[in-house]
Amino acid sequence: MTGKKQQGKRVLPGFGLTMGITVAMLSLLVLIPLASILAYSFRLSFDEFWELISRPNVRQAFLTSTGCAFLAALINCVFGLNLAWILVRYDFPGRRLMDAMIELPFALPTSVAGITLSRMYSDQGVLGQLLQKIGVKASYSKVGIVIAMVFIGIPFVVRALQPVLEKLPKSLEEASEMLGASRIYTFRRVILPELMPALLTGFGLALARGIGEYGSVIYISGNSEKAGTQVVSYVIMQKLNSGSVDYEGAAAIALVLLVVSFLLLFLVSVVQIAAGRRTKG
Amino acid sequence: MDTKQQNARRRGFIPGLLLTSGILFFFIMLVFPLGEVIYRSLKDGFAVYASAVTAKNTLSALKVTLIAMVSAVLVNTFFGLCASWLLTKFEFRGKQVLSALIDIPFSISPVIAGLAYIMTFGRMGWAAPFIDWLNELLGTDISFVFSVPGVVLATVFVTFPFVSRELIPVMQAQGSSEEEAAVMMGAKGFTVFRRVTFPHIRWALLYGVILCAARAFGEFGAVYAVSKARGKTFTLPLEIDALYMAGSAESITHAFAVSSLLVLLSIVILIVKQIVEYRGKREA
């Protein structure tokens, strides 16, 4: 297909077959449907497109979604690493049960999760009351959005880290400690670099999931344009469900959301490659 | 193996801190919401619970959920094996791009996924005339939106990269020298995969399948866009939403009861995982 040099290297069979299957399925199931979004948004002229995208509520929604998702992904990295570490390294009663429950956010429908969380973190709920005592309003604010995004993103980080941690030989840290390195030094210089690629994968996935999230967020966010608590998915649904049924507008915002989340994932993979090089080098 | 060592390590200050903070986070973020679900599902007694989970609509939703989940796992496992073989065993131009494209569904809002299918296969979608033509030709009445195939497609979409994502790093780490040696010695393509590659990727594959399954049955947003008929094309998450939105205090209890079914389903999946894992370790 391409250069002769590459063909010469192919000892293993199945290139054509797997290439065919991969490309065919990818096109049929993912690329062609997504192209429809592109097609719809191109029905707008560039000026209309720009006018729509630069509306204050749309811009604000993008800021809110990316900002909250970023924060939530960071929180998930810290606690995800923490959770994965104790699940893999320590033995304590209920460990298996804990392990099994990590996937819970996947199993609960996002709307039920959103409703449950909004209730728990409202000023009538147990956790909301606690937070209110330290002056934090959780439900119906950006804090609520972050909480919902942390909830839906946690399994991505834990499950990305677990297999890597399991493979990470303990002798590595033991050796480091025996050589007199402090625990923090060992963690920072020995363990963390090993985990970095997996951690970044988890971060990227949690981030991407958070940016596009709808069901769990809309019940806890309050959706106030003034307070800046509308997320991008909400604005898209507004376009679709309001009296005008504006497919072009919805597709245009969706397209920008696609580009933004794709760029962010790309950025994560660039960092990932750089981190990989540093470990090897 | 080295539980003693582990116990010894537990006595330190840092492990204690890690355990406390991890467990605290776990309780606040995961146990509390689950507790709320279970408490509210049993609030009105077991009889109400039983009638909720055995309602006709619930059973139909369970069936559709299982169909969608099994289809998603099959399709994506097949795809994941092909894609990861392609991406780890060969060098070709555009490999990075292809790898990035496969991950697209991860980065896509379920809202957009649903919209994309509607805009393609829906009544006003550009593929609609083609589907009509195909239906006429084959004498069938297939619809890819607002039907069970539509639900399956939407589920496949949101879980598309789950298996390949798990397989690629493992196969990359493994390299391809073993497979190449086997081929040199005259083994056939599929035999190489079965005998050489498969044993290495078994656990990663299982992880992928489990993640895929778990994500498949919990999907709400994308499926909601293409499924509107309760009792026919509703999945469990949609049924729960419908119950919750029905407005009566009783139906809200029912919604939580059905939610607990989903939780149960995920526990079943994880038990299966534990069993397979245990067997795998004994084999090794």
Added chain:
Amino acid sequence: MKKSFLKKWAVLGMAAVVLGGGLAGCGGNEAGGDSDAVALTNVSYDPTREFYTAYNQMFAEHYQKETGKAVEVTQSHGGSGSQARSVIEGNEADVVTLALAHDITLIEEAGLIEPGWLEEFEQNSAPYTSTIAFLVRKGNEKGISDWDDLVKKGVEVITPDPKSSGGACWNFLAAWYYSERKFDGDEAKMKEFVASLYDNVLVMDSGARGATTTFVENGQGDVLIAWENEALLALQEYPNEFELVTPSISIKAEPSVAVVDENADKNGTQEVAKEYLSFLYSQEAQRLAGENFYRPSDEAVLQEFGDVFDLNVEMCTIDDFGGWDQAYADFFADDTIFDEIYNQ
């Protein structure tokens, strides 16, 4: 290399078709159902769920008696706007029973419903109506009795987002009409009044059901601006927790019904669909609507429910705003009155 590659593509193409066929097969079985009953799909909006569950049974008995044929109705509920959209997108509804005429107009514009549907059934094709009322917490501590009280400082209001929910437009228009009467059409003052009302909105949910949940289940806010039927349902479901307050002036909310001609013709259900909707006007169905807190359009039946509904409230109709399409263009489209006052 290239040839075998192409060949594999062909094989794959076939595999995909087989896979598709397989999927369709299980879909086909699903759609087939298990009885010979006439199948009818009613796409409706959230709060009508209980009403239509009961009505479908009533109608099935009626139809069986009249024609000897069994009928099985599939229900579909959700936000009114998204339900209308689903029909446009291919959700094969035989009849639609939505929250506002505008949503049905959208389906008409997509070519699925023949023009003139609004006159097809009595009373603007609205077999039952409702109005906008206030739900307050027991004791009514903030002393809320009319729209004026909602703009007072410190009153927390819950109402859904009119830019996301069609039903929420009724809430806005009711407030607007009140201010029009109060300030005698002085638009600057009217805008100020409605703006200060929306300033008091604590949580703006995406739909009417979400707003009810926020107020009732999560305990947010002092007053919920809601459809009367929703408010009455909450009173029944949560006894001794809430009170209903009917404002002096409100709006007549007319949920409209229509046969989706294209689908009904295709499915051969035109006749049963028409019967399904006309039977909504029968005495027994009207009474059922009343029991489900919708105001029956039949005046005599409405009087029977005099103790449930406040029949003295003065109501404007959508015609005072020039019909739905006009109202939408004036108030809720981007950069019109709602955007203007909300973003002051």
